[in-house]
Amino acid sequence: MGADNISQVLPADVVSIAQGLDEFIVENEKTARHFLGAIKHPKAIRDIEFSTLNKRTDDKDIPKLLDSLVAGKDVGLMSEAGCPGIADPGAKLAALAHKKSIRVAPLVGPSSLLLSLMASGLNGQRFTFLGYIAVEKAARVKELKTIEHKSKIHKETQLFIETPFRNQHLLEDILANCDGETELCIACNISLPDEFVVTKRIRAWKQTELPDLHKKPTVFLLLG
Amino acid sequence: MGADNISQVLPADVVSIAQGLDEFIVENEKTARHFLGAIKHPKAIRDIEFSTLNKRTDDKDIPKLLDSLVAGKDVGLMSEAGCPGIADPGAKLAALAHKKSIRVAPLVGPSSLLLSLMASGLNGQRFTFLGYIAVEKAARVKELKTIEHKSKIHKETQLFIETPFRNQHLLEDILANCDGETELCIACNISLPDEFVVTKRIRAWKQTELPDLHKKPTVFLLLG
Known part of the structure; x- marks a missing residue:
């Protein structure tokens, strides 16, 4: 924080x-x-x-x-x-x-996952947070395809993250392997002055200059 | 709010x-x-x-x-x-x-889903929010079994809600149909003075007096 x-x-x-x-x-x-x-x-x-x-x-x-x-x-x-x-x-x-029957009281604070989802415009009635995505190339491509398929079947927004210095590679892999019609929200530096939350279809992302995500905490949200 | x-x-x-x-x-x-x-x-x-x-x-x-x-x-x-x-x-x-390229800026506020998950002690590295669960008895029991199975396979916390006046019925259906080893968190009236967040295995819930959830906003969190 x-x-x-x-x-x-x-x-x-x-x-x-x-x-x-x-x-x-x-x-x-x-x-x-x-x-x-x-x-x-x-x-x-x-x-x-x-x-x-x-x-x-x-x-x-x-x-x-x-x-x-x-x-x-x-x-x-x-x-x-x-x-x-x-x-x-x-x-x-x-x-x-x-x-041990000790009371656990949660306190309100910022969650980049929830803030990203709220601002993404993607489905917030049904969503999954997957944590970190696979690092190794072949496993990662396979995982992305599974994520996209699952999202399409259940109309379920899929949220995932990557170690910040590998964000740019993950973005390239998403663009290279997901369907043009799939929606991708990139939510970067949430709650910081240069906060960036943009949702586009994969085919639209491919036609725009990509944001610089290097070493910046980023949440990726995908809806197939 | x-x-x-x-x-x-x-x-x-x-x-x-x-x-x-x-x-x-x-x-x-x-x-x-x-x-x-x-x-x-x-x-x-x-x-x-x-x-x-x-x-x-x-x-x-x-x-x-x-x-x-x-x-x-x-x-x-x-x-x-x-x-x-x-x-x-x-x-x-x-x-x-x-x-339309209009900036969407999310603002920090309370989310009963996130507050529940944070306090539940269940897996927050991987979780799914399913929205409202099926109302009709047979469909609901089938859905609960699917949720429990999926949770066990992926070690994924499953969050779901019900219309508040049907909460008590949902709780009874969970206790009657889920495995004794499955963990259930009941998070009721989050951020209100009588907030209640308790996690137990199904077999332990069956041995305790159940909380009164009638007409009280409640999130159910299950980890198989």
């Missing part, structure tokens, strides 16, 4: 709740400290307790992250961008909280 | 943007007027222009909703609950805006 556009992406009450907590489970401690500074957390940052939960965290280390919660304390879960547990760490912690 | 908990669900900048618009396309005019009153819109409500876009709007009436946008004016799109275009009207308008 950007620490520079808080009033743009977080409701005031969510900021208040964060200001009232002194223990956080975070994806990245440095960014979390920066965020708490930006929202003017009333406590000195050195008095705030941080534990880390990210993709390198071993499953066996998750239970002890719940110790304070089991003792009755409120603890915040903070992820880098997007929402905890959605294309980000956190789900295993929430799952364990449910097993 | 509740007009009573704005600071809980909308960032200040989103409220400012709404305060700066004097033309809105809305799902329900009465609620929209109430909302603009609640955010203290600087203009007299009678000087604000409303057009309606809801499930009764004929597709042929959508193009003229874009007239002001085509003329270069900013227009807000407001839906009742949740996000425009996602399980709510708006997608066809956004689609037409893209065709």
